[in-house]
Amino acid sequence: MDATLATEFSASLPVWLVDDLEGIAARPLGSVEERMALVNELADRNWRAGNGGPFAAIVVDRASGALVSMGVNVVLASGLSAMHAEMMALSLAQRALGRWDLGADGADLELAVNWRPCVMCYGAAMWAGVRALTIAGEGAEVERLTGFDEGPMPDDWAGEFERRGIRVSVGVGHDQAIEVFRAFGASDAVVYNARGAATAAHEASDRES
Amino acid sequence: MDATLATEFSASLPVWLVDDLEGIAARPLGSVEERMALVNELADRNWRAGNGGPFAAIVVDRASGALVSMGVNVVLASGLSAMHAEMMALSLAQRALGRWDLGADGADLELAVNWRPCVMCYGAAMWAGVRALTIAGEGAEVERLTGFDEGPMPDDWAGEFERRGIRVSVGVGHDQAIEVFRAFGASDAVVYNARGAATAAHEASDRES
Numbered sequence: 254m255d256a257t258l259a260t261e262f263s264a265s266l267p268v269w270l271v272d273d274l275e276g277i278a279a280r281p282l283g284s285v286e287e288r289m290a291l292v293n294e295l296a297d298r299n300w301r302a303g304n305g306g307p308f309a310a311i312v313v314d315r316a317s318g319a320l321v322s323m324g325v326n327v328v329l330a331s332g333l334s335a336m337h338a339e340m341m342a343l344s345l346a347q348r349a350l351g352r353w354d355l356g357a358d359g360a361d362l363e364l365a366v367n368w369r370p371c372v373m374c375y376g377a378a379m380w381a382g383v384r385a386l387t388i389a390g391e392g393a394e395v396e397r398l399t400g401f402d403e404g405p406m407p408d409d410w411a412g413e414f415e416r417r418g419i420r421v422s423v424g425v426g427h428d429q430a431i432e433v434f435r436a437f438g439a440s441d442a443v444v445y446n447a448r449g450a451a452t453a454a455h456e457a458s459d460r461e462s
Numbered sequence: 463m464d465a466t467l468a469t470e471f472s473a474s475l476p477v478w479l480v481d482d483l484e485g486i487a488a489r490p491l492g493s494v495e496e497r498m499a500l501v502n503e504l505a506d507r508n509w510r511a512g513n514g515g516p517f518a519a520i521v522v523d524r525a526s527g528a529l530v531s532m533g534v535n536v537v538l539a540s541g542l543s544a545m546h547a548e549m550m551a552l553s554l555a556q557r558a559l560g561r562w563d564l565g566a567d568g569a570d571l572e573l574a575v576n577w578r579p580c581v582m583c584y585g586a587a588m589w590a591g592v593r594a595l596t597i598a599g600e601g602a603e604v605e606r607l608t609g610f611d612e613g614p615m616p617d618d619w620a621g622e623f624e625r626r627g628i629r630v631s632v633g634v635g636h637d638q639a640i641e642v643f644r645a646f647g648a649s650d651a652v653v654y655n656a657r658g659a660a661t662a663a664h665e666a667s668d669r670e671s
Contacts, residue, residue: 258483258531259531259558260480261473262553262556262557264470266470274467322468329562331562332560333553333562334563334564335552335586335590345468345469345470347543351541353538353540353542372585372588373582373583373585373589374582375582376580376583377582379582380543381544404585404588405618405622406616407615408617410614
């Protein structure tokens with residue numbers, strides 16, 4: 254099978270987001286409320302555009318609110334199961350700054366996401382060098398409403414961040430996040446749990462909840 | 463900061479591996495012993511070449527042993543903290559096969575790695591669609607010998623794979639894997655734990671162990 258061996262891969266933000274980059278980059282992001290409002294809005298636009306799940310993430314400088322990167326879930330668009338919103342935002346931040354450690358030289362960067370990361374992105378956030386994680390919520394609502402498997406997390410998941418110098422804030426933008434998940438869960442969008450289990454969102458989510 | 467916002471990123475296998483692709487792809491990989499011998503060898507070559515940590519991974523067809531992809535840790539070479547060996551191998555397998563679900567259409571693919579994945583790659587393996595994970599070992603030796611933080615894992619990490627239809631095998635190639643970690647740990651290679659904690663391997667590892 255050597256003829257088909259791949260030696261590199263790439264992943265891009267979707268066209269609708271690239272087209273709107275200047276506008277988004279001009280938004281004030283000085284407060285966590287403004288950051289989470291942007292994240293929830295991007296998450297909602299993303300699944301409606303068909304790129305992947307209803308998830309978005311941004312990396313910002315905590316003190317100034319300067320935007321370092323944006324990410325949305327592009328699993329379907331890229332054909333790569335790892336391209337969750339956090340993975341895109343963290344990798345693009347590292348590209349923009351030219352280093353694998355976002356926390357080098359005392360930089361104090363924050364990853365803002367519209368829910369607690371899945372277990373993969375939990376680790377990705379831990380290794381990237383961000384100093385803070387801000388999320389709209391952390392409970393099982395996301396799995397119940399969207400049908401996505403988020404994976405098993407260690408019991409003291411937030412404490413494990415804190416012990417590594419990463420502050421965790423939960424709850425800003427909560428209701429708006431839930432609204433996005435609920436709209437996704439009622440749709441026919443693809444839930445891409447792997448191993449042949451792709452289903453429509455309205456079948457994968459628990460409609461009784 | 464809009465002028466510096468990145469919209470895409472890519473990651474490649476190192477030149478030494480690309481140059482040897484035909485030779486490696488011609489190796490018989492019918493048995494797990496052969497697969498793990500290759501993985502341990504690539505892991506050793508990788509850190510000595512300066513691309514990143516002493517880790518390698520391959521994706522193979524379980525029945526035929528056909529090689530689908532290879533990956534090594536290219537955190538240093540790529541400047542991206544997520545580019546662990548597993549992430550490279552899984553993403554390159556998805557590129558080669560043209561789909562985000564490696565388990566689609568009943569495909570039975572195996573991810574072979576030279577140790578238990580870190581928490582990020584644990585999730586990545588769970589979402590990629592492989593049906594089996596084969597590792598040389600699972601204990602804290604890797605952290606003690608190399609100085610890398612592997613992150614907190616859920617208590618029943620293997621059971622969580624099994625419940626999702628992913629078989630786990632531990633122990634093939636164990637001694638060779640330990641030998642690679644020990645050589646790395648005695649060297650001056652960079653341990654790239656993020657948040658400004660990059661140190662030389664021989665300082666990060668526990669020399670008393």
